[in-house]
Amino acid sequence: MQFQAELAVAHGAVGAVLPAEWAQANGFLGLVSRVGDHREFLLRPDLGRRLADESLALVRAKAVRNPDVQIIVADGLSAVACQGSGKALYDAVAKACTARGLTVGTPIAARFARVWLEDEIGQEVGAKVAMILLGERPGLGTGDGLSAYVVYAPKVGNTDGDRNMISNIHPRGTPLEDAARRLAALAAAMIEQRTSGVTLDLARLDVPIERGYRAPQVRQKLVVRPTERT
16 A cells, blocks of 8 residues: 555656646746657657757747856656755756856746757856756655756757756755755856766865765655554
């Protein structure tokens, strides 16, 4: 029963859809990929990596040009995570970047988005660094996790080897404030070193990304036996 309950949490997160009005309600410029609906989003990852024509025109007309860092909040594979803590993570990362003297672009939220969508958005606004904060693929009992992918000199055609990422961002994993400090440090290091991904020297970061032992995540008990109830 515990397994079935945890599986239901994962299925529920993957099946959720980010409301079209969520972006504007939370102060973001709302964009959408070339995906037509949720089913197509799951079946066609390639369409989730490029902007719809209307959204591309919106970016060109309304987004701030040439920021140091362009941050994008997105649904990814868990709209639940995006709605739950996407805005809070965005605010924390933007604050951490600003504290380092980095300029931050227009707040953007994207629906039906895959990781590589950050490349086209970052390229269009002329950002030095693009960063997408999106719902990560849910695991058993964990549907509220966010992942962050960061890339220097964003452009269509970049690969996963060009990116750095932090995953498992949720209360039982990496806390939002810790993730924000690490992400701002990544962005600053990329701009200083003019690279990202496998060629970025993580040893030169002033905030550790991941070092030492971390205790396993505590599984949330979703099913309680009658004898355990008080």
